[in-house]
Amino acid sequence: MPETPVLPPTDVPPPEQLRALDFLLGHTRCVGETPADGSAPTVMHMYGEPTLGGHYLNVDVAWPGTMSGRWIFGWNPLDGLINVYYVADSGTQGTAASAGWQNGELTVTGSYSVVEVGGRRTVRDVFRLIDDGHFIITSFVRSPDDDRWVPLDVYDCRRV
Numbered sequence: 001m002p003e004t005p006v007l008p009p010t011d012v013p014p015p016e017q018l019r020a021l022d023f024l025l026g027h028t029r030c031v032g033e034t035p036a037d038g039s040a041p042t043v044m045h046m047y048g049e050p051t052l053g054g055h056y057l058n059v060d061v062a063w064p065g066t067m068s069g070r071w072i073f074g075w076n077p078l079d080g081l082i083n084v085y086y087v088a089d090s091g092t093q094g095t096a097a098s099a100g101w102q103n104g105e106l107t108v109t110g111s112y113s114v115v116e117v118g119g120r121r122t123v124r125d126v127f128r129l130i131d132d133g134h135f136i137i138t139s140f141v142r143s144p145d146d147d148r149w150v151p152l153d154v155y156d157c158r159r160v
Contacts, residue, residue, distance in 0.1 A: 014054030015075035017082065020100055023127075023135055024048035024059050024073075030137065030155035044155055084108050091115040096123070104128060124149060133159035 025048045032042035048059040055074065062068040069088030076083045076097075084096040096110020106127040114121045122142035129135045135157050140149040 009053050012053075012055070014050070015077065017075040017100065018050075018054070018057060018073065020106070021048075021057050021073055021082070023129060023133075024057060025050075027160045028157045029160050030157035033154050042153070042155075044157075046157070082108070084110060086110075086112065088115075094123070096125075123152075 024046070028046040028048070030044040030046060032044070034041045042063060045062045045064070046059055048057055050056070051058045051072075057073040059071040059073065060068065061071065067088055067090050069086060069090075069092070072085040074083050074085075075081075079097070080099075082098040082100060084098065085094075086096070087093045092112060092115045094110050094112030094114075096108045096112075098106055098108040100106065107124060108127075109122070109124045112121050112123050113119075114123075121144075124140040124142070126138045126140075127135055128138070137153070137155045137157060139152040139154075141152050142148070143150050
């Protein structure tokens, strides 16, 4: 198998604003809330690493036996926002943005083409740090009927 070429680094330093996402680096195991029927909670695995010389952060996510996807986080200096791109092996994809940490939370909101539900949805993921290597992700979807935010998932995430 041929060797994968390594691209030379650029002279442009990585954006300091991406340091706000260091909590996503490495391996993380996230456990969802126990469903009302008492069945086992959903488990999501995440692995985050810098890419393109630290200018972006790839966070691979997997729900074993179900699906996998990738969040790509990057700093947009023109808008002063963290831009987020999401793609999944199901075909689901979308873009979102965050103004960064506010009141102890990092809120990412965007529009996604969600194959699993057969339509577009506005989704919000709220990250809240508990301590080093421990955070909570609460996800919401906007109701197409009345624009309220409907809770979707809550994951308790710990670095492994």
